[in-house]
Each structure stands twice: as C-alpha cells, then as structure tokens.
Amino acid sequence: MKILVVEDQDRLGRFLLQGLSECAYTVSWVRTCTAASDSLVETHYDVIVLDLGLPDGDGLDLLKRWRQSGFKEPVLILSARDGVQDRVKGLDLGADDYLPKPFSLEELLARVRSLVRRQSTVKQVVLEHAGIKLDLLSHTVQVNGAPVDLTSREYALLEVFMQNQGRILPRTLISEKIWASHFDVDTNLLDVYMSRLRSKLETQGKPIFKTVRGVGYQLM
Structure with a gap:
C-alpha cells in the first residue's frame, strides 16, 4: 500500500x-x-x-x-x-x-x-462511462450495448482511462502502465494506440478522449 x-x-x-x-x-x-x-x-x-x-x-x-x-x-x-x-x-x-x-x-x-x-x-467489477462498459472479470468491452473487439494492449489502455475518469493522464504515466518501461516505447506508439482506440470507441462521432498538448490524454 x-x-x-x-x-x-x-x-x-x-x-x-x-x-x-x-x-x-x-x-x-x-x-x-x-x-x-x-x-x-x-x-x-x-x-x-x-x-x-x-x-x-x-x-x-x-x-x-x-x-x-x-x-x-x-x-x-x-x-x-x-x-x-x-x-x-x-x-x-x-x-x-x-x-x-x-x-x-x-x-x-x-x-x-x-x-x-x-x-x-x-472496487468495481464493471466500469462504465459515456456509454462504454468494461468488464474486469470477462475482459470484455461494450459501447452502447454493442460488443467491441479490442486487442490486449488496447484493452489495457482503455482500463487505465476507465480507472481514472476525468483525470488528465501524462504520456509517461500511461506508457509506464501499458509497457514495462516507457523508455523503450517509441514516442509515436502511444499515439498510434490512441488512434486505434478512438476509431473503435468513438462510433457516434462524439469525442471521448481529449488530447492535452504537451501533457497527455483525458477520458472526458
């Protein structure tokens, strides 16, 4: 602790x-x-x-x-x-x-x-926010009731945001939670995964993630 x-x-x-x-x-x-x-x-x-x-x-x-x-x-x-x-x-x-x-x-x-x-x-077993439902036991994700297929890395990335709803997360903090060491991560790799996550979750045209320039990302 x-x-x-x-x-x-x-x-x-x-x-x-x-x-x-x-x-x-x-x-x-x-x-x-x-x-x-x-x-x-x-x-x-x-x-x-x-x-x-x-x-x-x-x-x-x-x-x-x-x-x-x-x-x-x-x-x-x-x-x-x-x-x-x-x-x-x-x-x-x-x-x-x-x-x-x-x-x-x-x-x-x-x-x-x-x-x-x-x-x-x-501690919740199911995390919900803005129509997104993430089940920590079954490792499944739904958006507005429809299942969404995420890779293990995409799921881990989403879980970080769902556990910190509304909080601005620095790029280094996100990378440390997703990869063993953020020093080994290409500077553009996080952006690539964020782009993939957005394409799968922002199906209604409404932004879910906010890019905070020079800092990181926020689940709105």
Missing part, C-alpha cells in the same frame, strides 16, 4: 514517515502543495495524509483542486484546525476523514486501515 504524506513540519513528517513505514506501508513524504500535486500525477497512492497549513498554499484549496481534476484517492486530513466548521468544510470539499492535531499514532493507523478497507470494498 502506498501512502503520500503532505506535511511541512519536519519533526511530524519524520514521525509519520517512520510510523507508517514500520507498518509495512510504502511512504512518500512531501512538504508543499506543488510537490504533492506532482507526486499524484506521477504515482497512484492508496491513501493521502494531508496537512492544511502548507508553505505554498492551503490544503483545503489543494484538496478542492484535486477533486475537481478527477483525483479520487482517499484523503485523511491532519490539522490543528479542530473546530466543527473546519471539519465540516474539509469533509464537504472531498476529504474522507479528518483527524485533529495532536493525535496518537495508533488512531492514525486505525483510520488509515479503515480507509484502505473501504477502498478495497468499493
């Missing part, structure tokens, strides 16, 4: 890094809003532990942008702001849990385990 800790206080950051690592979690620790957003683009995390008072912005504003951009990772807020209205605002903006400071490591770990369990129980 991968956990991203966003905390600018050195002592607390090291405490969280050590405590979570000792429980066999893979932990990344960053100190700013910018570094946190960069980390989310580069890697999928199972849980994000987010402080609100960060040196380059407010954690609540960061959380709001994440949710608007399509990031669905569970977020546990850690904050000295322990008023009822602060907790309500954090949860309304998309946080999954809120733990006021100071806190015990035991309670933090229990809440992290709860978020991980919750995520594992809500």
Whole structure:
C-alpha cells in the first residue's frame, strides 16, 4: 500500500514517515502543495495524509483542486484546525476523514486501515462511462450495448482511462502502465494506440478522449 504524506513540519513528517513505514506501508513524504500535486500525477497512492497549513498554499484549496481534476484517492486530513466548521468544510470539499492535531499514532493507523478497507470494498467489477462498459472479470468491452473487439494492449489502455475518469493522464504515466518501461516505447506508439482506440470507441462521432498538448490524454 502506498501512502503520500503532505506535511511541512519536519519533526511530524519524520514521525509519520517512520510510523507508517514500520507498518509495512510504502511512504512518500512531501512538504508543499506543488510537490504533492506532482507526486499524484506521477504515482497512484492508496491513501493521502494531508496537512492544511502548507508553505505554498492551503490544503483545503489543494484538496478542492484535486477533486475537481478527477483525483479520487482517499484523503485523511491532519490539522490543528479542530473546530466543527473546519471539519465540516474539509469533509464537504472531498476529504474522507479528518483527524485533529495532536493525535496518537495508533488512531492514525486505525483510520488509515479503515480507509484502505473501504477502498478495497468499493472496487468495481464493471466500469462504465459515456456509454462504454468494461468488464474486469470477462475482459470484455461494450459501447452502447454493442460488443467491441479490442486487442490486449488496447484493452489495457482503455482500463487505465476507465480507472481514472476525468483525470488528465501524462504520456509517461500511461506508457509506464501499458509497457514495462516507457523508455523503450517509441514516442509515436502511444499515439498510434490512441488512434486505434478512438476509431473503435468513438462510433457516434462524439469525442471521448481529449488530447492535452504537451501533457497527455483525458477520458472526458
């Protein structure tokens, strides 16, 4: 399980890094809003532990942008702001849990385990979006009820997008998930597969994928 800790206080950051690592979690620790957003683009995390008072912005504003951009990772807020209205605002903006400071490591770990369990129980077997239905068990795809024949690579590519609906995915991230190493992939190969996928899925003339120049692609 991968956990991203966003905390600018050195002592607390090291405490969280050590405590979570000792429980066999893979932990990344960053100190700013910018570094946190960069980390989310580069890697999928199972849980994000987010402080609100960060040196380059407010954690609540960061959380709001994440949710608007399509990031669905569970977020546990850690904050000295322990008023009822602060907790309500954090949860309304998309946080999954809120733990006021100071806190015990035991309670933090229990809440992290709860978020991980919750995520594992809500994983879908069938993913649906814009008339596309992808069955993870049978490895079949339908568009508006009609079966679509995809190669294994095309299916894997579509699955990446269906698991990240609405999220802008960088080319490097897509390539790393589809090929063993994106360094071995010709720069045009991803474009070729995207073209094939579009021709098979965009049968009604309505665009499904958006090309974000200089970045990657997005399933709209």
